[in-house]
Amino acid sequence: MQYNIAVIKGDGIGPEIVTEAMKAMEVVGEKFGHTFNFTECYAGGNAIDKYGIPLPQETLDVCKASDSVLLGAVGGPKWDSVPSDKRPERALLGLRSNLELFVNLRPAQMHAALADACPIKPEIIGDGFDILVCRELTGDVYFGKRGRRESELGETGWDDMNYSVTEVERIGRRAFDMAMKRNKKLTSVDKANVLETSRVWRETMHKLREEYPEVEYQDMYVDNAAMQLVRNPGQFDVITTGNLFGDILSDEASMITGSIGMLPSASIGKTKLGMYEPIHGSAPDIAGKGIANPIATILSCAMMLRYSFGLGEEADCIEAAVEKALNDGHRTADIAKEGEKVLSTSEMGAIICENI
Amino acid sequence: MQYNIAVIKGDGIGPEIVTEAMKAMEVVGEKFGHTFNFTECYAGGNAIDKYGIPLPQETLDVCKASDSVLLGAVGGPKWDSVPSDKRPERALLGLRSNLELFVNLRPAQMHAALADACPIKPEIIGDGFDILVCRELTGDVYFGKRGRRESELGETGWDDMNYSVTEVERIGRRAFDMAMKRNKKLTSVDKANVLETSRVWRETMHKLREEYPEVEYQDMYVDNAAMQLVRNPGQFDVITTGNLFGDILSDEASMITGSIGMLPSASIGKTKLGMYEPIHGSAPDIAGKGIANPIATILSCAMMLRYSFGLGEEADCIEAAVEKALNDGHRTADIAKEGEKVLSTSEMGAIICENI
Numbered sequence: 001m002q003y004n005i006a007v008i009k010g011d012g013i014g015p016e017i018v019t020e021a022m023k024a025m026e027v028v029g030e031k032f033g034h035t036f037n038f039t040e041c042y043a044g045g046n047a048i049d050k051y052g053i054p055l056p057q058e059t060l061d062v063c064k065a066s067d068s069v070l071l072g073a074v075g076g077p078k079w080d081s082v083p084s085d086k087r088p089e090r091a092l093l094g095l096r097s098n099l100e101l102f103v104n105l106r107p108a109q110m111h112a113a114l115a116d117a118c119p120i121k122p123e124i125i126g127d128g129f130d131i132l133v134c135r136e137l138t139g140d141v142y143f144g145k146r147g148r149r150e151s152e153l154g155e156t157g158w159d160d161m162n163y164s165v166t167e168v169e170r171i172g173r174r175a176f177d178m179a180m181k182r183n184k185k186l187t188s189v190d191k192a193n194v195l196e197t198s199r200v201w202r203e204t205m206h207k208l209r210e211e212y213p214e215v216e217y218q219d220m221y222v223d224n225a226a227m228q229l230v231r232n233p234g235q236f237d238v239i240t241t242g243n244l245f246g247d248i249l250s251d252e253a254s255m256i257t258g259s260i261g262m263l264p265s266a267s268i269g270k271t272k273l274g275m276y277e278p279i280h281g282s283a284p285d286i287a288g289k290g291i292a293n294p295i296a297t298i299l300s301c302a303m304m305l306r307y308s309f310g311l312g313e314e315a316d317c318i319e320a321a322v323e324k325a326l327n328d329g330h331r332t333a334d335i336a337k338e339g340e341k342v343l344s345t346s347e348m349g350a351i352i353c354e355n356i
Numbered sequence: 357m358q359y360n361i362a363v364i365k366g367d368g369i370g371p372e373i374v375t376e377a378m379k380a381m382e383v384v385g386e387k388f389g390h391t392f393n394f395t396e397c398y399a400g401g402n403a404i405d406k407y408g409i410p411l412p413q414e415t416l417d418v419c420k421a422s423d424s425v426l427l428g429a430v431g432g433p434k435w436d437s438v439p440s441d442k443r444p445e446r447a448l449l450g451l452r453s454n455l456e457l458f459v460n461l462r463p464a465q466m467h468a469a470l471a472d473a474c475p476i477k478p479e480i481i482g483d484g485f486d487i488l489v490c491r492e493l494t495g496d497v498y499f500g501k502r503g504r505r506e507s508e509l510g511e512t513g514w515d516d517m518n519y520s521v522t523e524v525e526r527i528g529r530r531a532f533d534m535a536m537k538r539n540k541k542l543t544s545v546d547k548a549n550v551l552e553t554s555r556v557w558r559e560t561m562h563k564l565r566e567e568y569p570e571v572e573y574q575d576m577y578v579d580n581a582a583m584q585l586v587r588n589p590g591q592f593d594v595i596t597t598g599n600l601f602g603d604i605l606s607d608e609a610s611m612i613t614g615s616i617g618m619l620p621s622a623s624i625g626k627t628k629l630g631m632y633e634p635i636h637g638s639a640p641d642i643a644g645k646g647i648a649n650p651i652a653t654i655l656s657c658a659m660m661l662r663y664s665f666g667l668g669e670e671a672d673c674i675e676a677a678v679e680k681a682l683n684d685g686h687r688t689a690d691i692a693k694e695g696e697k698v699l700s701t702s703e704m705g706a707i708i709c710e711n712i
């Protein structure tokens with residue numbers, strides 16, 4: 001089979017890590033008899049430099065015409081003074097909404113080989129944990145109207161937070177489906193004791209729950225969820241929540257793994273088209289030095305194989321290759337302990353390719 | 357001096373823990389020559405039972421006529437089926453807005469004697485940490501308009517998130533003032549890369565910063581803050597943020613201390629009138645058993661002495677009495693380790709009173 005992949009290398013360490021991920025894809029392709037065609041396009045800081053805007057139409061066109069999108073990372077201090085509606089991050093929001101990627105899947109798993117890096121005490125972590133955060137990505141206060149108005153209290157900034165039944169249904173269904181494929185536990189996070197948006201969220205989830213009697217479902221307030229992730233992350237299987245709470249909780253969950261440099265993400269929608277990217281940033285301080293960790297980007301490719309192309313075996317193969325590299329003690333600078341041998345970005349990439 | 361205190365014992369363990377706190381206040385009063393007059397009133401579940409509404413006007417009147425309010429905890433499964441606009445929690449929101457308590461102070465401190473209970477690894481915690489979360493409490497999406505509307509995507513719940521310059525100024529000033537009295541570091545948390553509400557927040561904080569050149573100020577996005585609290589809580593001194601982000605982050609910070617049963621809070625405003633309450637809930641499962649930990653409520657009284665009455669020495673005295681009880685190894689069930697002797701609520705209260 002042939003697959004067309006739009007590649008947005010992005011800023012900072014983006015190009016280095018994406019290069020390794022493309023190599024890994026090629027090796028998987030050879031092994032399993034697939035061809036991956038990569039078309040490079042620009043978004044974020046580099047697009048601002050090249051076109052004056054963070055998300056050119058050309059990039060959107062290439063992405064829409066592709067089977068999926070691989071993204072490195074965007075942003076950096078270079079573009080800090082750009083007006084907020086033209087900042088590199090707008091590219092992410094624009095890609096999500098234009099490609100209608102309403103589901104953001106963020107696995108938060110502790111890699112056994114890196115248990116030492118986990119900030120939480122081993123008594124709490126036990127045998128580790130494996131959470132999948134299923135964040136809504138094209139609604140909520142992120143995409144409502146916003147503006148400024150005058151009030152008795154002076155100039156006022158406002159944002160319209162909202163969720164419709166249809167929006168909650170489509171993310172909720174994905175979350176229940178994911179739970180069914182995993183440990184059949186779903187936690188829906190909201191703030192229904194305060195927000196009408198959350199009350200629509202909760203009511204809709206309660207209706208969906210009827211369709212999934214096998215799933216052990218619970219509601220949780222977002223403040224409690226922020227606590228429970230620290231207190232006992234092992235209690236969670238799938239967590240689903242809105243865009244804003246998902247932004248906060250998925251990052252908290254990632255940090256709790258201690259393996260933040262290695263966590264991938266998938267943004268998917270109704271069609272097969274998805275966008276895959278590491279959750280870490282563009283790390284401008286180490287860009288160009290060849291020392292960045294390519295694992296999160298390589299694991300994002302595994303998610304692409306699984307969710308956009310339906311190639312589960314190929315995805316497993318990449319994940320096993322990464323696991324083996326870690327178990328064999330291979331480390332990039334970000335995850336090496338004192339005295340451990342440190343690999344470059346391309347050395348780590350090469351070892352994973354070999355394992356594939 | 358005479359001080360009039362409105363007492364809302366509340367639901368669940370509320371009455372038990374407030375009783376001990378009132379005793380501690382009496383002992384402090386005797387020692388330093390103050391008289392505390394307590395007037396009991398009702399809010400939350402017990403008010404629903406008694407008056408059919410969670411916050412009777414009578415309670416508001418008593419509170420407004422007092423020098424401060426001591427609150428135990430409200431809510432419980434008994435009132436779970438009450439319509440959302442009449443739930444026990446509405447009492448909290450109603451008290452905050454009616455008494456104009458726009459600053460919520462939430463210290464998150466690790467008690468050295470309870471370091472074992474901290475979920476974060478000792479390598480990260482080092483000598484402990486001492487964070488003060490300064491949460492805005494009467495604005496944001498908590499108190500904007502909300503409702504339902506029809507859209508192309510079906511029934512839609514919406515909430516108006518907003519902050520005015522005046523609102524941010526008044527909380528921001530308190531946060532800077534707090535930082536000046538502590539380690540002169542202030543982190544302002546927002547989501548200015550997405551929200552207009554946050555952009556007004558950030559602009560206003562930047563103006564205020566000019567007035568406090570000695571304070572080391574930084575902005576932080578809320579997703580990053582949720583991570584940094586886990587990664588390295590010791591980096592923070594004062595954190596200020598809006599009502600919604602504050603709800604999430606203050607609970608996360610509390611959990612990270614591992615001493616959640618012992619953390620107090622203060623909600624204050626323009627006048628001396630403040631409301632003081634433990635951050636933990638009403639724990640209906642252990643209510644009436646006399647085993648609840650009264651420390652958070654007793655420490656809330658210390659905050660009352662300090663912030664509403666300006667009695668710093670008296671506040672220090674209570675805090676030292678609690679510290680001594682813990683250092684001497686006294687433990688209620690929630691904080692006892694296996695094999696340790698377990699005190700009842702009133703035994704713990706008595707020991708603290710003795711120490712005072």
Ligand SMILES: CC(C)[C@H](C(=O)O)[C@@H](O)C(=O)O
Binds near residue numbers: 092093247550579
């Ligand atoms: C950059 C920002 C707009 C974005 C978000 O808030 O969604 C980021 O934090 C993320 O989670 O991908």
Ligand SMILES: CC(C)[C@H](C(=O)O)[C@@H](O)C(=O)O
Binds near residue numbers: 194223445448449603
């Ligand atoms: C009960 C609820 C409305 C309240 C809030 O969200 O403010 C609580 O979580 C708190 O933090 O005091």
